[in-house]
Amino acid sequence: MIIVIGAGPAGLAAAEAASRNGSEVALLDSASRMGGQYWRHRTKVSGYQSYRADTIFHKVSQAQSVTHISGANVWGAEREGDLIRINYLQGGIESSLTAERVIIATGAYDRTLPFPGWDTPGSMTPGAAQSLLKGHGVLAGKKVIVAGTGPFLLPVATGLAEGGAEIVGLIDANSPLRWSLSPLALLTNIAKFSELIYYARLIRKHRIRPQFGRAVTAFTDGVATISTINSRFEIDSRKCQLVKADVVAVGWGFVPDLSLGGILGCAQKVDSDGTVIFDVDSDQMSSQPYIWIAGEATGIGGADLSLIEGEIAGLAASGQKIEQSLLRQRAHKQRFADALRRTYPVRDGWRSWITSSTTICRCEEVTSQEIEDSVSDLGAEDSRTSKLFTRAGMGLCQGRMCSRNVSEIVSGITKCAVADAERIAASNRPIAAPISLGQLADGKNSL
């Protein structure tokens, strides 16, 4: 049997590909419906282009050898001889499954940067606004600013506009002219133009005026400060405008979820933009035998790349032949992903937006001042030591939101670049999801 963890584009493609030769597949996912974060719509939602989702949902549901286990919150994994045991909670009950082969496709979540007011109600990630709308049919707000950087801001803004929100700002810190740095990636991914035209039409229809070279640098009492920033993302305090909004949805690309592969000892590396990802071979196999990894956890590249990586992982795990053409398609999409990183960088200058009282760790309510004090007064030289003094990153989210930001704030004070080892250590956790000791102690439902 093959266990696939995550039913987003990569996991679905993996399950579908593995089922082609009749391999038994258990597809585990924490949500009640398949689709992951990207294809999470419960009904058809206007303003999004996701033409392939229905096809793959249908194929996976029809495949006799695939069992979709929904609502399964995977919290741990362990090796037992030749088998890998996956532990999960389903409806509060602790269960587990074992298999010889595992495909990890756990996706990513929004990367966030702190700014004064980012912890007040109304400030959220673009992913949150998206999930409220596509998953629950609820508009995050009436007057919304969508900001940060990257192409994901477009579907969020147009989706909200189609849903009836007034988009009072669509703000990217980077200029789209930066695409000219990657002409080859554009030429080999012409299909992306049709997506761009689709969103451009909606932007015109709703009279949204995109702005570039700016960022939301504060949000207080329903007023957002939009500042002009330079190429290093440093604020030009003379140039700012105040815009009324009930929601600011700000995101800076994505952070892969590495928990599960980390627990199983899969080797990781630091990508060109500082993101920690898994190191996989050309078949998507990790450093650990019989564990394949596909999708955002092997490098942020979007649904197109995830689908191909998932298919390759599914074919490899089920012992089927992988056509050269599939590997070539992956190379094209990877080139596009490289271009995305080059076009939408996140520069260190964001540290100029925070003030001494800005919350950095949301869970433990640790301010920028406390982190600074841990370095200058208490002698912390890296984020791990700073965390021991301040508790930044020790709350319920286990540093998923703040650990990278804490590292970069500390590095800004010590003037030492963040070491790769520190980035990797900060991305790993012994348990993938919180589980109470009571739930662990209660009877185990083993399959």
Added chain:
Amino acid sequence: MSQAISFTFNGAQMQCEEGQSIAAVLINLEQRELRKTRFGNEPRSIFCGIGVCYDCVVVINGLSNQRSCLIEVRDGMKVESSL
């Protein structure tokens, strides 16, 4: 068709349709603040929206630290900001 159900939030009776998360229902009812923080007593709401950040945690039927962005509201549920 979705069915109309009712639940309580900090004691107040709320009506909604089933199938939505607690956070989505409350935001739709213009109840944006979901809880106050432990130390600074600051208001918090939904942030990541997909169960990663734990900012939207509430107490559901007496069970604390439940992510309101993930858990669907059920008829008769008792939701509170804190214990």
